[in-house]
Amino acid sequence: MAVIELSDVSKVFGPTRRGERPVTAVDGVPLRVEAGQIAGIIGHSGAGKSTVVRLVNGLEKPSSGTVTVDGTTITGLPERRLRAVRLGIGMIFQQFNLFSSRTVWGNVAYPLRVAKVPTARHRERISELLHFVGLADRAHSYPDQLSGGQKQRVGIARALATSPKVLLADEATSALDPETTRDVLALLRKVNVELGVTIVVITHEMAVVRSIADRVVVMERGRVVEDGPAFDVFSQPAHPTTQRFVRTVVDDVPTGATLESLRANHSGRIVSLSYRDGSRPGSEVFAELISAGVGFELVHGGLADVRGRSFGTLTLALSGPDAAVDHAIGRLRDRAAVTEVA
Amino acid sequence: MDRLLELEGLFWESVVETLYIVAVTLGIGGVGGLVIGVTLYVTRKNGLLANAPVSIVLNLVVNFFRPIPFVIFIGAVQPLARWVVGVGIGNRAIIFALSLAAAFGISRIVEQNLVGVDPGVVEAARAMGAGRPRIILTVLIPEALGPLVLGYTFVFVALVDMSAIAGVIGGGGLGNFAIVYGYRQFNPVVTWVAVIAIVVIVQVAQFAGNRLARTILRR
Ligand SMILES: Nc1ncnc2c1ncn2[C@@H]1O[C@H](COP(=O)(O)OP(=O)(O)O)[C@@H](O)[C@H]1O
Numbered sequence: 001m002a003v004i005e006l007s008d009v010s011k012v013f014g015p016t017r018r019g020e021r022p023v024t025a026v027d028g029v030p031l032r033v034e035a036g037q038i039a040g041i042i043g044h045s046g047a048g049k050s051t052v053v054r055l056v057n058g059l060e061k062p063s064s065g066t067v068t069v070d071g072t073t074i075t076g077l078p079e080r081r082l083r084a085v086r087l088g089i090g091m092i093f094q095q096f097n098l099f100s101s102r103t104v105w106g107n108v109a110y111p112l113r114v115a116k117v118p119t120a121r122h123r124e125r126i127s128e129l130l131h132f133v134g135l136a137d138r139a140h141s142y143p144d145q146l147s148g149g150q151k152q153r154v155g156i157a158r159a160l161a162t163s164p165k166v167l168l169a170d171e172a173t174s175a176l177d178p179e180t181t182r183d184v185l186a187l188l189r190k191v192n193v194e195l196g197v198t199i200v201v202i203t204h205e206m207a208v209v210r211s212i213a214d215r216v217v218v219m220e221r222g223r224v225v226e227d228g229p230a231f232d233v234f235s236q237p238a239h240p241t242t243q244r245f246v247r248t249v250v251d252d253v254p255t256g257a258t259l260e261s262l263r264a265n266h267s268g269r270i271v272s273l274s275y276r277d278g279s280r281p282g283s284e285v286f287a288e289l290i291s292a293g294v295g296f297e298l299v300h301g302g303l304a305d306v307r308g309r310s311f312g313t314l315t316l317a318l319s320g321p322d323a324a325v326d327h328a329i330g331r332l333r334d335r336a337a338v339t340e341v342a
Numbered sequence: 343m344d345r346l347l348e349l350e351g352l353f354w355e356s357v358v359e360t361l362y363i364v365a366v367t368l369g370i371g372g373v374g375g376l377v378i379g380v381t382l383y384v385t386r387k388n389g390l391l392a393n394a395p396v397s398i399v400l401n402l403v404v405n406f407f408r409p410i411p412f413v414i415f416i417g418a419v420q421p422l423a424r425w426v427v428g429v430g431i432g433n434r435a436i437i438f439a440l441s442l443a444a445a446f447g448i449s450r451i452v453e454q455n456l457v458g459v460d461p462g463v464v465e466a467a468r469a470m471g472a473g474r475p476r477i478i479l480t481v482l483i484p485e486a487l488g489p490l491v492l493g494y495t496f497v498f499v500a501l502v503d504m505s506a507i508a509g510v511i512g513g514g515g516l517g518n519f520a521i522v523y524g525y526r527q528f529n530p531v532v533t534w535v536a537v538i539a540i541v542v543i544v545q546v547a548q549f550a551g552n553r554l555a556r557t558i559l560r561r
């Protein structure tokens with residue numbers, strides 16, 4: 001069942017100044033996010049990602065199209081009803097957006113008060129949430145006494161306070177260092193697995209999508225240019241933008257300057273073995289080369305893991321008698337997609 | 343010196359009068375300024391309650407009244423004072439004029455401090471389903487409280503200054519005391535006693551305001 005459904009949604013922002021053109025931030029976007037999924041929306045800055053999530057919780061109203069969340073069509077709902085819908089949708093932010101005048105406890109208590117949860121029940125709920133995010137000992141700290149990673153944990157606890165079905169994460173790790181990013185992403189996974197919360201992760205970093213998303217949506221200039229299961233999008237990106245994003249986390253078949261420099265630095269024939277079906281090259285590839293009497297050197301590429309399946313490209317420089325190399329390449333074709341690049 | 347002892351009773355009466363005028367003004371003008379300031383802020387473009395006509399009119403009104411020198415302002419609003427508080431002279435009239443002037447001045451201070459609040463926290467509160475009145479009272483004002491306290495302290499000091507002119511419409515206080523018993527009677531000692539009393543009031547107020555703001559900002 002789709003928890004979030006956008007059908008043909010567009011959002012045009014009127015010009016903020018006289019003489020400017022209106023901006024089409026979101027252009028005819030279809031989006032279905034299934035219950036329990038972690039969907040990653042990736043795109044460059046200005047692609048319209050933030051606007052899409054703000055349409056989901058009604059912070060922006062679509063110019064056309066409809067938005068449905070958990071079975072409720074929110075398009076056209078009055079503000080009062082929208083506020084009730086928002087209690088069921090948590091949101092976390094790049095800059096955390098914690099209330100600096102409130103303690104960690106006060107920050108997490110805030111949505112409970114908005115949701116009119118009786119005060120008698122706050123204590124138990126807040127303590128439960130702080131334990132869940134691993135910050136029980138910081139309940140009485142103020143945000144400016146916390147590290148970035150701790151702040152985002154508070155953000156997550158606060159977003160989960162009213163037990164939402166959906167969590168929207170807008171560049172939630174973009175202000176964090178790689179190690180903290182890993183911890184926060186692991187926490188988001190835990191939110192997904194243990195609490196069954198559907199998560200939409202927005203990012204401009206492919207590494208984030210790779211480590212967490214079940215499903216990848218690529219946006220460019222307000223449009224969805226690619227959408228599919230994470231492994232498929234990573235292993236066989238169709239759109240040039242997606243291909244560029246994938247290359248930021250794993251090397252592809254070398255071209256252009258990379259190829260020239262490989263050519264200059266390595267003798268022999270250069271071939272790329274691509275793995276796109278989830279299988280991993282085992283030692284048999286190398287055994288094959290050895291038994292054919294062909295020398296080899298790994299010169300470029302690597303493998304990456306997405307949702308437990310591997311993909312990637314290994315580029316080898318092969319040396320030896322022509323006939324032997326030809327024979328070896330023929331054998332390799334049975335095991336992987338082989339491209340002779342030089 | 344003998345003269346000073348004779349005037350001691352009047353002096354303390356003036357101190358109390360100044361404190362009374364300034365405190366009541368800060369109360370009335372402070373609340374009025376807060377309301378106008380918040381309205382100026384939320385009706386701005388892309389504000390929580392963006393409303394161009396209200397914003398434009400309110401800005402015009404504030405900009406019209408604010409630059410008027412207070413000594414002229416007192417005279418200008420005298421008819422209004424008669425209508426609202428029943429008298430055009432004395433402490434009630436001065437409190438009325440001061441409160442009005444203070445409200446316009448404070449409104450800009452409030453607006454500026456609210457502009458300084460990170461829009462992200464307002465966004466977060468909206469995403470949590472909070473309504474606009476709740477956001478104003480439980481997010482905007484608490485987040486700006488430290489600078490607001492400093493702003494109000496600044497206004498308190500300005501009011502002590504402005505209230506010194508109260509004598510022109512028969513109001514009391516230290517300013518009036520200094521002019522009537524010091525300046526006009528060629529008694530610089532009396533004038534300076536009043537000056538020192540004002541300096542002490544201002545210092546104490548500034549110290550207390552800074553302390554309070556520091557506590558709120560926790561630094
Ligand atoms: N409130 C707004 N008013 C006018 N233009 C906006 C507004 N919000 C976003 N935009 C414009 O819409 C486009 C998409 O913005 P956004 O959704 O924030 O992109 P992303 O999150 O992918 O960086 C940008 O060109 C941005 O300038």
Ligand SMILES: [Mg+2]
Pocket residue numbers: 046049050051171
């Ligand atoms: Mg964005």
